[in-house]
Amino acid sequence: MQPRVFAILTALLLGVLGLGSVAVTDWSPAAATAPRAAGAPAVGAQPAAAGAAGATPTGDPAVWTRSTLRNKMMAEMDATDPGVALADLDKITKEKPYTVRFCHPIAHELGHAAVKRFNADFQKVISYPHETCAAGYLHGAVEEMLNASTQPETDLLKLCAPKNSGPCIHGVGHGTMFVAKQDVAKARDLCNKFPSDQNRIRCSEGLFMQLFGPDEEDEQAKANLPADKLAQDPLYPCKDQPSLFQSACFFYAPTFYLSSHDYPNHPEVYAEALKWCLNGKASGGSVDCSRGVGSRTMKYNLDREDWASQQCATAADGWQRKACAEGLVSYYTVNYTDGGASGRLCAKITDKEMQGYCRSASGLSSSLD
DSSP: OOHHHHHHHHHHHHHHHHHHHHHHSOOSOOOOOOOOOTTSOOOSSOOOOTTSOOSSTTOOOSSOOHHHHHHHHHHHHHHSOHHHHHHHHHHHHHHSGGGHHHHHHHHHHHHHHHHHHTTTOHHHHTTSOOOHHHHHHHHHHHHHHHHHOSOHHHHHHHTTTTTOOHHHHHHHHHHHHHHTTTOHHHHHHHHTTSSSHHHHHHHHHHHHHHHHSOOTTOGGGOOOOOHHHHHHOTTTTGGGSOHHHHHHHHHHHHHHHHHHTTTTTOTTHHHHHHHHHGGGTTTTOHHHHHHHHHHHHHHHTTTOHHHHHHHHTTOSSHHHHHHHHHHHHHHHHHHSOSTTHHHHHHHTOOOHHHHHHHHHOOOOOTTOO
């Protein structure tokens, strides 16, 4: 074959092969990899959208968000009953501990919906096991009952009777803020209807948890914390409260600080919150505030216990590291109610000083969730 003819044939053959490769190559851009959310497991692809099949056999998303988990639970309850939804929520939070940071408000919503579904038959509503997610279902049910009551001043004393358990009274505290439209003084007056200081304190816990961490999707429950007041006093309104109510206020104040500083994307904010708590030194609230930081740090990072303890270890003073550790233990034992929970937590802490504080932590209120 002549060299010139061979060259022409070779060029033609290469051209055909090139066109073929273009035709079969997938030129669509690769999907971007989602950044890892704080507390969530690392994954190789973006979380599945709500309703889309994920990496699990059930079609659940590979990584839960508050909205996807909430939608699943509400749909399950509509199709079955609160017991089924709560059992599944409990299972998911144990399998995926990072979901604990938003399971409590989801359980609140289930409680609200159950009261409406069962026409305010409270005994029917709470007949289902409701310890999941630190009794959020019970809290939401009590909120809804009080919000719909024409006589909340007297009904709040009847709802939890005769047992008057701590979690139920805590739920009443949440409810007082709904009745009072986020007016702390009016809600506090409702808590004071309880005859014992113990139940007034339990009620105050729910009151201030609702103030600093309101239900995000309920317009009636938005935080009533004026920017000008916070500028003058970062721990507003805690020092202005009667002594019986101050402890719970300081304990839950870090909830607002962390959420307003975008804690899921800024893990350094936990250590900064401990410094912020020092604003409460003059009013005697820095210890309770530091306990609150520890509690929220554990709640939002339940799947990385040692990392949570390391945040407490950043505090400059031993008293604050100890208080923060007490908060870690407090939330861990509220979430995991078995007798060996605190021992398991302490065994996972590698810093010897923090481990010692963990093991010596005295039990805080069992209704501080």
